[in-house]
Amino acid sequence: xxxPPLWRDFRQNNRMEAYRCKNCGYVSYPERRRVCPKCKxxxxxxxxxxxxxxxxxxxxxxxxxxxxxxxxxxPLAIVELDGGGRIYxxxxxxxxxxxxxxxxxxxxxxxxxxxxxxxxxxxxxxxxRER
Amino acid sequence: xxNKVAVVGAGMIDFGxxxxxxxxxxxxxxxxxxxxxxxxxxEPQEIQAAWVGTLRGRFTGVTLAHPTGLFKIPVSRVxxxxxxxxxxxxxxxxxxxxxxxxxxxVIGYEKMHDVKGGLIRLAAIKDxxxxxxxxxxxxxxxxxxxxxxxxxxxxxxxxxxxVKNRHNGSLYxxxxxxxxxxxxxxxxxxxxxxxxxxxxxxPVTDGAAAVIICKAEHAKKYTDTPVYVAGSGLSxxxxxxxxxxxxxxxxxxxxxxxxxYKMAGLEPKDIDVGEIHDCFSVTEILNYExxxxxxxGQGHKLIREGVxxxxxxxxxxxxxxxxxxGHPIGATGVAQIAEIYEQLRGTAGKIQVPSAEVxxxxxxxxxxxxxxxxxxxxxxxx
Numbered sequence: 451x452x453x454p455p456l457w458r459d460f461r462q463n464n465r466m467e468a469y470r471c472k473n474c475g476y477v478s479y480p481e482r483r484r485v486c487p488k489c490k491x492x493x494x495x496x497x498x499x500x501x502x503x504x505x506x507x508x509x510x511x512x513x514x515x516x517x518x519x520x521x522x523x524x525p526l527a528i529v530e531l532d533g534g535g536r537i538y539x540x541x542x543x544x545x546x547x548x549x550x551x552x553x554x555x556x557x558x559x560x561x562x563x564x565x566x567x568x569x570x571x572x573x574x575x576x577x578x579r580e581r
Numbered sequence: 582x583x584n585k586v587a588v589v590g591a592g593m594i595d596f597g598x599x600x601x602x603x604x605x606x607x608x609x610x611x612x613x614x615x616x617x618x619x620x621x622x623x624e625p626q627e628i629q630a631a632w633v634g635t636l637r638g639r640f641t642g643v644t645l646a647h648p649t650g651l652f653k654i655p656v657s658r659v660x661x662x663x664x665x666x667x668x669x670x671x672x673x674x675x676x677x678x679x680x681x682x683x684x685x686x687v688i689g690y691e692k693m694h695d696v697k698g699g700l701i702r703l704a705a706i707k708d709x710x711x712x713x714x715x716x717x718x719x720x721x722x723x724x725x726x727x728x729x730x731x732x733x734x735x736x737x738x739x740x741x742x743x744v745k746n747r748h749n750g751s752l753y754x755x756x757x758x759x760x761x762x763x764x765x766x767x768x769x770x771x772x773x774x775x776x777x778x779x780x781x782x783x784p785v786t787d788g789a790a791a792v793i794i795c796k797a798e799h800a801k802k803y804t805d806t807p808v809y810v811a812g813s814g815l816s817x818x819x820x821x822x823x824x825x826x827x828x829x830x831x832x833x834x835x836x837x838x839x840x841x842y843k844m845a846g847l848e849p850k851d852i853d854v855g856e857i858h859d860c861f862s863v864t865e866i867l868n869y870e871x872x873x874x875x876x877x878g879q880g881h882k883l884i885r886e887g888v889x890x891x892x893x894x895x896x897x898x899x900x901x902x903x904x905x906x907g908h909p910i911g912a913t914g915v916a917q918i919a920e921i922y923e924q925l926r927g928t929a930g931k932i933q934v935p936s937a938e939v940x941x942x943x944x945x946x947x948x949x950x951x952x953x954x955x956x957x958x959x960x961x962x963x
Contacts, residue, residue, distance in 0.1 A: 459709070463709050479821075487821075512774065514772040515716070515771075516714055518705075519705045520705070520714055523775075526713065526714050526719055536820065536821060538951065540713055
């Protein structure tokens with residue numbers, strides 16, 4: 451990992467900035483800015499929106515066999531965020547058997563790796579709990 | 582392209598952990614086996630063009646030319662994730678069907694054991710979209726969890742695929758694993774990515790396979806029993822398009838197979854035998870649905886009812902599939918073509934499906950930060 455992509459994609463990765471196609475309404479997240487992969491309009495116009503902070507688990511697994519950098523078991527889910535957009539996210543602050551498809555979760559910022567002394571943060575998700 | 586191309590030769594090597602064989606030795610052996618398999622013989626000089634399928638990025642067409650001596654002619658390399666082998670074959674078919682060449686060879690190979698890292702390591706790549714504990718087993722297991730939730734399939738249904746395929750593999754000389762497993766062993770194997778355990782996963786395997794094709798009018802010169810390419814299809818997709826179907830199956834497989842069925846003028850019910858992409862047990866169940874052998878959400882019933890066993894009405898993966906045979910990525914799709922070629926000619930030995938006339942090959946691969954998929958399908962006929 452090198453710094454330019456982290457800088458370039460910061461608003462997507464850390465502010466959950468997404469783009470909604472003005473032609474078909476598809477929410478593109480991450481990475482699309484000019485071409486809509488859904489209606490194929492090219493170029494299309496997009497409006498900038500912010501996803502989350504909550505979403506729902508569409509499906510999940512519990513990863514037991516992982517490289518040494520991880521401490522398994524780690525639940526991994528595909529989450530649909532409020533406002534649209536689907537992400538892969540590790541599920542933190544819960545036991546694997548608490549997880550259910552359809553469960554409501556919220557974004558949770560964590561350090562996901564360190565590179566040359568730079569602590570790179572991005573989202574995980576955690577269950578929405580009564581406070 | 583329908584029926585304009587014929588397969589007239591196919592060669593494989595025994596798949597496995599081949600520490601004593603270099604990539605060149607593997608390609609050379611598959612090449613010689615393919616040449617020698619041609620009933621009426623073929624001279625290397627008759628091969629006018631070649632395609633090689635492999636994932637190893639720095640390799641090129643020259644990778645094939647060196648061990649085969651097929652210099653001077655056009656040789657191209659194809660890479661398209663796990664669909665590499667079937668896609669390399671597809672490229673060669675286009676060239677023959679277009680009338681540009683009369684005879685061509687396709688070789689797929691992969692040396693999985695000379696490289697460090699592997700697909701579990703992908704989870705640790707220092708990239709903001711990669712570093713999410715995602716592995717290949719997880720990519721497929723995610724669909725398994727949702728399939729269980731929506732349609733009532735179980736971990737045991739997935740395990741039955743491994744039991745079936747390991748049985749078939751025990752009968753197939755080229756398979757990496759030639760030993761059966763019990764349902765209990767699969768269910769109790771250590772978990773890799775729940776719901777999938779170790780015996781739900783294909784092994785890490787070295788292998789190579791080669792097929793020789795020619796324009797259909799020339800086929801009888803090489804053999805009395807050629808096999809024709811009736812249909813071909815390829816599709817790429819991503820779950821980021823937001824379609825729920827892609828969370829519990831692969832629209833790419835569905836679309837690639839529909840293209841192939843349409844070209845062939847055939848339907849799923851016409852398929853007698855298939856070599857389909859069982860990289861993980863659950864994948865085969867999803868394939869049954871995506872390839873149209875049953876309705877969405879019914880795939881697990883086919884394995885429960887034994888429909889896809891060697892003795893069943895629609896045998897799938899008589900070779901033992903990727904779960905037994907292994908998945909040397911570039912070789913996998915080409916090996917499937919070679920296996921269906923043998924099935925349709927009636928030369929598949931202990932794994933022969935009686936009077937098979939129409940066969941299907943299918944790959945489904947993962948691409949683009951574990952969000953995309955690519956599928957390639959062929960339909961072959963006697």
